[in-house]
Amino acid sequence: MEQQLNDLLAQAKKAIASSTSLEQLNNLQVEYLGKKSVLNEFLKGMKDLPHEERLIVGQLANKIKGELTALWQATRKELELAELTAKLNEEKIDVTLPGFNINSAGRHPLMLVIEEITNVFNGLGYDVIFGPEVESDEFNFQKLNLPKDHPARDMQDTFYITESTLLRTHCTNMTARMLSQMQDNEEVIAVISAGNTYRRDDDDATHSHQFMQIDGFLVAPNISFANLKWTIQYFCERMFGENAKTRLRPSFFPFTEPSVEVDVTCICCGGQGCSICKKTGWIEIMGAGMINPLVYEACGQSKDLTGFAFGIGIERIAMLKYGVDDIRRFYTNNIKFLEQFRNFN
Numbered sequence: 001m002e003q004q005l006n007d008l009l010a011q012a013k014k015a016i017a018s019s020t021s022l023e024q025l026n027n028l029q030v031e032y033l034g035k036k037s038v039l040n041e042f043l044k045g046m047k048d049l050p051h052e053e054r055l056i057v058g059q060l061a062n063k064i065k066g067e068l069t070a071l072w073q074a075t076r077k078e079l080e081l082a083e084l085t086a087k088l089n090e091e092k093i094d095v096t097l098p099g100f101n102i103n104s105a106g107r108h109p110l111m112l113v114i115e116e117i118t119n120v121f122n123g124l125g126y127d128v129i130f131g132p133e134v135e136s137d138e139f140n141f142q143k144l145n146l147p148k149d150h151p152a153r154d155m156q157d158t159f160y161i162t163e164s165t166l167l168r169t170h171c172t173n174m175t176a177r178m179l180s181q182m183q184d185n186e187e188v189i190a191v192i193s194a195g196n197t198y199r200r201d202d203d204d205a206t207h208s209h210q211f212m213q214i215d216g217f218l219v220a221p222n223i224s225f226a227n228l229k230w231t232i233q234y235f236c237e238r239m240f241g242e243n244a245k246t247r248l249r250p251s252f253f254p255f256t257e258p259s260v261e262v263d264v265t266c267i268c269c270g271g272q273g274c275s276i277c278k279k280t281g282w283i284e285i286m287g288a289g290m291i292n293p294l295v296y297e298a299c300g301q302s303k304d305l306t307g308f309a310f311g312i313g314i315e316r317i318a319m320l321k322y323g324v325d326d327i328r329r330f331y332t333n334n335i336k337f338l339e340q341f342r343n344f345n
């Protein structure tokens with residue numbers, strides 16, 4: 001029996017020492033040391049031996065088990081280390097190889113302009129809000145003093161979804177929405193709202209049936225036209241530089257009274273006259289005015305509130321700022337065009 005055990009030890013030692021992978025080694029553990037191993041079977045069979053012999057064989061069997069376990073563990077460590085070393089060698093990085101060019105996107109020029117305008121108004125305490133592009137006739141027109149038969153609708157009402165919903169024609173819808181929500185204890189609201197707008201228009205170098213606007217308004221006690229004028233001048237200086245001059249021309253919007261069209265000195269020629277400003281030295285950039293009391297009334301507020309509103313076309317400003325010659329370039333996703341704005345911020 002002793003001989004048998006010693007043979008088993010020799011055989012197992014040889015097998016463990018010559019195993020070349022962890023998988024192989026794990027199988028050997030099952031074979032020689034596991035529950036169903038030869039050694040275990042051996043230990044189970046010992047109960048039939050006479051007492052003296054059982055002592056000797058038992059001791060030997062346990063010694064063999066200890067020796068094999070130690071050998072198995074040491075071999076496992078070696079193999080693990082060998083496998084790790086092989087893996088590290090295989091995955092070695094050659095830092096001298098040329099790198100890959102990772103293509104990251106830049107921000108869209110219209111977004112750059114929106115961010116810049118937003119920063120200016122944030123600094124003046126305006127909140128930024130976003131509204132629905134599918135809007136009801138009520139908020140897009142009626143509450144803004146554009147009743148169903150109003151001729152001023154003709155220039156805008158276009159993309160109807162149902163008889164009473166349409167793609168909003170301006171971001172002024174948010175003025176109607178915010179005023180309608182205004183609470184009795186609220187004294188001041190100052191918000192700007194940016195987004196897409198849609199209306200019937202020519203599709204040419206300076207017109208598009210889809211474009212972006214930033215619309216804003218301020219309602220607070222004792223607001224006068226002087227406050228609007230100051231805000232417009234401040235905005236233009238921040239956007240176009242401190243030499244920017246502004247000019248207000250009387251205009252008409254049903255939701256403001258009086259209404260103005262705002263021109264800024266041409267940023268290409270500084271007011272001298274060039275092809276961009278059609279030799280006038282001025283460029284129109286927004287509509288504005290004092291909020292019409294009829295709008296307050298339609299939104300369920302007192303007619304005595306005071307405030308002003310303005311609407312800025314984003315594409316127009318982006319075209320001026322970046323010298324873009326055709327509005328369609330913003331929408332045709334030409335990578336070469338867009339890449340030029342990658343490092344702008």
Ligand code: DAH
Nearest residue numbers: 170172287288289309310311
């Ligand atoms: N909503 C006007 C448009 O789309 C622009 C505008 C003019 C907005 C005057 C205003 C405003 O808020 O006060 O042409």
